[in-house]
Amino acid sequence: xxxxxxxxxxxxxxxxxxxxxxxxxKVWDFLTRADKLGRWFHPTDEDLAEGQPYTLRNxxxxxxxxxxxxxxxxxxxxxRWSFTVGPMEGRMSTVEWQLDEAPxxxxxxxxxxxxxxxxxxxxxxxxxxxxxxxxxxxxxxLAAAEDAGDYxxxxxxxxxxxxxxxxxxxxxxxxxxxxxxxxDGGATIRFNSSHVTYDFAEGDSPLHLNWTCTDARMIIDGVxxxxxxxxxxxxxxxxxxGSGSRITLIHEGLNTDLACLDVCxxxxxxxxxxxxxxHLTGGTPTPETSS
Numbered sequence: 047x048x049x050x051x052x053x054x055x056x057x058x059x060x061x062x063x064x065x066x067x068x069x070x071x072k073v074w075d076f077l078t079r080a081d082k083l084g085r086w087f088h089p090t091d092e093d094l095a096e097g098q099p100y101t102l103r104n105x106x107x108x109x110x111x112x113x114x115x116x117x118x119x120x121x122x123x124x125x126r127w128s129f130t131v132g133p134m135e136g137r138m139s140t141v142e143w144q145l146d147e148a149p150x151x152x153x154x155x156x157x158x159x160x161x162x163x164x165x166x167x168x169x170x171x172x173x174x175x176x177x178x179x180x181x182x183x184x185x186x187x188l189a190a191a192e193d194a195g196d197y198x199x200x201x202x203x204x205x206x207x208x209x210x211x212x213x214x215x216x217x218x219x220x221x222x223x224x225x226x227x228x229x230d231g232g233a234t235i236r237f238n239s240s241h242v243t244y245d246f247a248e249g250d251s252p253l254h255l256n257w258t259c260t261d262a263r264m265i266i267d268g269v270x271x272x273x274x275x276x277x278x279x280x281x282x283x284x285x286x287x288g289s290g291s292r293i294t295l296i297h298e299g300l301n302t303d304l305a306c307l308d309v310c311x312x313x314x315x316x317x318x319x320x321x322x323x324x325h326l327t328g329g330t331p332t333p334e335t336s337s
Contacts, residue, residue: 058161058162058163058167058168058171059157059158059159059161060156060157060158060159060161060171060174060175060178061155061156061157061158062155062156062178062179062182063153063154063155063156064153064154064156064182064183064185064186065148065151065152065153065154065186066151066152066153066154066185066186066189066190067150067151067189067190067193067194068151068152068189068190068192068193069151069152069193070122070123070145070147070152071122072152072189072192072193073145073152073154073185073189074121074122074145076185076188076189077094077125077143078093078094078119078125079093079094080092080093080094083102084105084200085184085188085200085294086181086184086185086188087102087181087184087185088102088103088104088105088111088112089102089103089105090102090103094116094119094125095116095119096116096117096118096119097115097116097117098115098116099113099114099115099116100113100114100115100116100127101113104287104288105202105287105292106202106204106287106288106289106290107288109288110132111131112129112130112131113129113130114127114128114129114130114138114141115127115128122145123144123145124142124143124144124145125142125143126140126141126142126143127140127141127142128140128141129141129158131174133170134162134170137162138160139158139159139160139161140157140158140159140160141156141157141158142156142157142158142159143155143156144157151189151193152189154182154185156178156182158174158178161174180285183250183283184283184285184294187281187283187294187296188294188296191296191298194298194301195301195302196296196297196298196299196300196301197295197296197297197300197301197307197310197311197314198294198295198296198297199294199295199314199315199318199319200292200293200294200295201292201293201318201319201322201323202287202290202291202292202293203290203291203293203323203326203327204289204290204326204327205290205291205326205327206286206289206290206291207253207284207285207286207291209291209326210284210291210293210326211252211253211255211284213322213325213326214255214282214284214293214322215246215255217325218233218235218333219333220325220331220333221317221321221322221324221325221331221332221333222235222317222321222322222333222334223235223236223237223333223334223335224333224334224335225237225334231245231246232244232245232246232257232260233246234261237334237336238265238334238336239263239265240263240264240265240266240272241261241262241263242259242261242262242264242275243259243260243261243262244257244258244259244260244280245257245258245260249281249283253283253284253285254281254282254283254284255280255281255282255284256279256280256281256282257279257280257281257282258277258279259275259276259277259278259279259280260276261273261276262274262275262276264306264310266306266309268305269305269306269309270305271305274304274305274306275299275300275304275306275310277299278297278298278299278300278304279297279298279299280295280296280297280298281294281295281296281297281298282294282295283295283296291326293322295314295318297310297314316332317332317333317334320332321333
């Protein structure tokens with residue numbers, strides 16, 4: 047990902063460019079469709095439409111996060127919103143999205159202008175800049191996963207980001223499998239006679255975790271290659287969301303190239319989408335307990 051940001055004392059316009067491994071129509075869907083906006087930004091009730099107001103809400107409690115009107119839409123090329131958030135006290139700014147073809151995908155440019163100038167307003171500009179940095183990073187990862195057909199899913203929990211990270215790193219035995227063997231920089235997780243071993247690394251931020259599968263023996267009916275998870279990666283993306291967190295898991299490499307796609311997708315539905323979410327929200331998790 048190549049990203050640039052420009053903010054000066056005299057010009058509080060936020061500019062970001064991100065290169066996405068997806069074509070323009072797919073990127074456009076992420077920017078405009080209600081079922082996709084909530085995965086990288088904030089959820090909305092309806093697809094965005096030119097000339098119509100929009101409201102993006104907190105996925106935890108439904109409170110308004112940002113709102114305005116979609117002023118211009120040129121599908122797959124350009125879109126302009128009026129945009130405000132609570133601290134702006136009704137003052138509108140302008141958000142523009144420009145999509146251009148790039149080798150292997152799309153160059154997406156965000157321009158956020160009309161923001162406050164001056165000492166007090168600069169804190170808001172910094173907060174918005176940080177937010178756009180995280181949101182465009184989410185979009186980068188999810189667009190790549192969709193283009194490759196990799197498994198990805200997102201859960202929203204009322205746990206702080208640091209608690210979500212601790213659950214993923216240190217409490218796998220409570221939501222994934224009771225047979226976890228930890229070591230410096232990684233772990234082995236066992237299920238019946240199967241196992242997967244990961245090396246752990248941080249991503250672009252402390253809330254981004256990249257795990258590489260270095261060894262696997264997955265015994266699954268109808269799957270001849272027991273080692274096909276080897277070389278795939280788990281990309282954990284944790285982001286603050288109000289008083290809670292949004293957690294996205296991308297299993298890079300879990301796609302139609304793997305014979306276990308259906309079984310493993312259902313497995314993540316159980317362990318990530320259901321069990322980890324229950325663990326972080328006061329429910330009853332369901333880790334693998336067989337020996």
